[in-house]
Amino acid sequence: MRRKLVGAAVGLLVCALFVGSAMALDRVIGETEISLNGEREHVRTQETNLGNLVCDVLRYYTGADVAVYNGGGIRASADLGEITLEKAMEILAFNNNVVTLEVTGAQIIAALEHGVGSYGFVSGKFLQVSGLRFYIDSAQPEGSRVTDVFVHGEAIDPEGTYTLATNDYLAAGGDGYDMLADAEEIAVADMTDQEMFIAYLQEYSPVFPLVEGRIVVR
DSSP, rough: OOOOOOOOHHHHHHHHTTSSSGGGOOOOEESSEEEEEEEEHHHHSOOOOOHHHHHHHHHHHHHHEEEEEGGOOOOOOOOSSEHHHHHHHHTTTOOOOEEEEEEHHHHHHHHHHHHTTTTTOOOOOOOEESSSEEEEESSOOTTSEEEEEEEEEEEEEESEEEEEEEEEEHTTTGGGHHHHHHHHEEEEEEEEHHHHHHHHHHOOOSBBOOOOEEEEOO
């Protein structure tokens, strides 16, 4: 996944969609060739194709090694076919800033452990991810459920450093992610997560995200 600068021209393109009458919300901005699963009981308990897409978008526009996004921040699904501006705004309704952090492998592992701390129950802190794969042993107690983590196919180095993109809510320690609040902030993107999502759909539709085994339960 290559780095793409988030420039003023793209921001203006997104903003232009809001100019004019309220009918702009009905404007088709993209298309999906598969239903995008943002159902509450799914994005807060397991990997979904929409969660993958949202995280991929953040990583694409920031160039970060990995991206994570709380399932509670994904607020709607999208049916097969055209996607309107209104639907895209519903999916990422909080319109958060996107922050890039410098983190250690140990902080990533701690974040993943926290995300599955309530595994088996619907929890907004459950993380959708990009750039990594991790394994959950659901029989283990809270704090010991993440067994293996791989970043771009390589075993994570707890002492190594990585760049991580996420929304500003998690970056500030929201949902109990204190380990992210302790990380060094590298940059704040000049588009929000919602704007990035809209811009990506405009440029790369039709999209066809899949569940890829980024989160594996043993």
